[in-house]
Structure formats: C-alpha cells, structure tokens
Amino acid sequence: DGGITQSPKYLFRKEGQNVTLSCEQNLNHDAMYWYRQDPGQGLRLIYYSQIVNDFQKGDIAEGYSVSREKKESFPLTVTSAQKNPTAFYLCASRKGANTGELFFGEGSRLTVL
Amino acid sequence: LAKTTQPISMDSYEGQEVNITCSHNNIATNDYITWYQQFPSQGPRFIIQGYKTKVTNEVASLFIPADRKSSTLSLPRVSLSDTAVYYCLVGDMWRDDKIIFGKGTRLHILP
Numbered sequence: 595d596g597g598i599t600q601s602p603k604y605l606f607r608k609e610g611q612n613v614t615l616s617c618e619q620n621l622n623h624d625a626m627y628w629y630r631q632d633p634g635q636g637l638r639l640i641y642y643s644q645i646v647n648d649f650q651k652g653d654i655a656e657g658y659s660v661s662r663e664k665k666e667s668f669p670l671t672v673t674s675a676q677k678n679p680t681a682f683y684l685c686a687s688r689k690g691a692n693t694g695e696l697f698f699g700e701g702s703r704l705t706v707l
Numbered sequence: 708l709a710k711t712t713q714p715i716s717m718d719s720y721e722g723q724e725v726n727i728t729c730s731h732n733n734i735a736t737n738d739y740i741t742w743y744q745q746f747p748s749q750g751p752r753f754i755i756q757g758y759k760t761k762v763t764n765e766v767a768s769l770f771i772p773a774d775r776k777s778s779t780l781s782l783p784r785v786s787l788s789d790t791a792v793y794y795c796l797v798g799d800m801w802r803d804d805k806i807i808f809g810k811g812t813r814l815h816i817l818p
Contacts, residue, residue, distance in 0.1 A: 627806065636794065637751070637808040644804050652805065684750045694741045694800045698750025 596621045600685050600699035607679075607706050615670045615702045617685030625688040626668035627696065630654060630681045637684060643668055672704060680706045709734045709797035716813040725782045727812050729795030732776050737799040740771060740778045745792045745811070754793075755780070790816045 598619045607613045617626065625644050629637040629652075639652030643662040657676025662668055672679045682703050686696040712730040719725045731740070739758050743751035755762055757769040757778070768781040782789055794811040 625804065629808070636792075636810040639805065639807055642805060650804070653807070682748070686750065688806075692801050694739055694756050694796070694798065694806075695753045696743075696751070696806060698752070701748065701750055703748075 598685060598687055598697055598699035600683075600702050602702060603700065605702060605704045607704065609706055610674045612674055613672045613679075613704060615672070615683055615685075615704070617668045617670065617699060618666055619668075619687045619697075620666060621687055621689070621697060622665070623687035623689050623697070624665070625690065626662070627686040627688070628652075628658075628660065628668070628670045629684045629686065631684060631701075632681050640670065640683075679704055709738055711795045711797055711809050713793075713795050713809065713812045715810065716815065718815045718817060719785055720817050721786055722784055725785050725789070725814065725816075727780045727782075727793055727795075727814065728777055729780070729797075730777045731795070731797045734775050734797055735799065737801065738775075738797050739800050740769065740775075741796045741798075742767070742769065742780045743794045743796070743808075745794065751794060751808070785814075785816050787816050787818060790814060 601616045627642045628640040631637050638654050641660040643649035659671045684701045685699045709731045741756040742754045744754050745751040755767050755769045762769045770779045792811040792813050794808050
C-alpha cells in the first residue's frame with residue numbers, strides 16, 4: 595500500500611543529544627514537509643522540500659536540519675540547539691504544485707528528558 | 708498566504724448538522740480553500756477543497772459565498788467519531804509551496 599512511514603513512533607532522548615526522525619514515502623510525491631505540533635496547538639512548519647537536493651526553511655527552522663537526497667526520503671534532525679524539542683512531529687507529502695492535498699504520516703512523538 | 712480565522716472550539720450533539728465557519732478576508736484570486744480533520748495523535752486528513760459556490764463529497768460540504776471572504780464547512784448528522792480538530796487553509800495550489808496551518812477549531816460532539 596502507498597503511504598508515508600514515520601519512525602520511530604515514540605522516542606526518548608536526553609538533553610543535548612541530536613535525534614533523527616525518519617520519513618519515507620512511496621507515493622512518488624515531489625514535495626515533502628515537516629511540521630511540529632505542541633499539545634493543544636496547531637501545526638507549525640519546520641522545513642519543506644519541493645525537489646531532491648533542495649529544501650526551504652519554514653516558520654520554526656531554528657534548531658532543526660533536514661536533507662533530501664532521495665525523492666522518497668526526508669529525514670529531520672532535531673539538534674541540541676533546539677531549546678524545547680519535546681513535541682509531536684508530523685511528516686507530509688504532496689504530489690506536486692497543483693494540488694492542495696497533503697498526505698500525512700502517523701507522527702513521531704519525541705520526549706526529551 | 709491568506710490569514711484565516713476560525714472559532715477555537717465548538718460543541719454539538721450527535722445527529723446534528725455542524726457548521727464551522729472560516730474567515731479569510733484577504734483571500735487572493737487564485738486561492739483555494741481546503742479543510743483538514745485531525746484526530747488526537749494522528750496526522751491531519753484532507754476533507755474537502757473548493758474555489759467558489761458549493762462543493763460536496765461523501766464526508767462534508769463546503770459553502771463559499773460570492774465574495775469568498777469566508778467559507779463554511781458543513782458536517783451532516785455528526786457522530787461521536789467526528790470529534791476532532793478541523794483546520795481551514797487558504798492558498799494558491801499552483802504557486803504556494805509553503806503550506807501553513809492555523810490553530811484550527813476543536814469540535815466536541817456530545818452524546
């Protein structure tokens with residue numbers, strides 16, 4: 595079945611450690627997105643990528659990094675520079691520039707102890 | 708990107724029709740209106756999208772007045788499983804790569 599797979603679903607890390615969240619899609623979509631969601635809040639855009647080897651900062655990119663070496667993959671690294679990394683992270687993809695429909699993964703919940 | 712304003716929360720009862728209104732006064736000519744639904748601890752799910760007048764699918768209807776400065780998502784005969792957060796997004800599908808979500812409307816369906 596086509597879809598977006600995020601892993602791990604739950605992740606615990608100590609303060610000061612970098613963590614990488616995986617996002618893989620087999621929908622052959624061009625665009626991919628990372629959002630962060632805090633309890634009771636909406637989604638905030640971290641990074642997005644329209645094509646391989648290119649990505650743009652969203653509204654809250656500080657303390658995060660991404661790569662887009664393959665069309666199918668868009669991993670997100672939460673670095674030690676991110677002051678409050680505990681959150682629910684959502685990855686999404688979109689077929690192209692002429693559709694508004696985003697397809698989301700099931701999310702990764704990161705807790706920093 | 709057009710800014711949107713939605714009620715923070717709404718309550719309704721099972722079997723009722725629920726209407727959630729989104730205000731987008733600075734909508735641009737090429738902007739479409741898209742609604743998503745999100746259940747707790749899940750990613751949002753696309754519900755419906757429209758440009759003008761009325762759009763209907765198996766899940767919901769979307770009403771857009773002639774001036775397009777607002778839109779209303781209509782959920783017919785809601786059930787407890789419709790309890791979720793509903794997001795209204797406005798943007799140009801062909802030019803906007805940056806897709807921004809607002810705070811959404813938290814809909815609570817009561818038995």
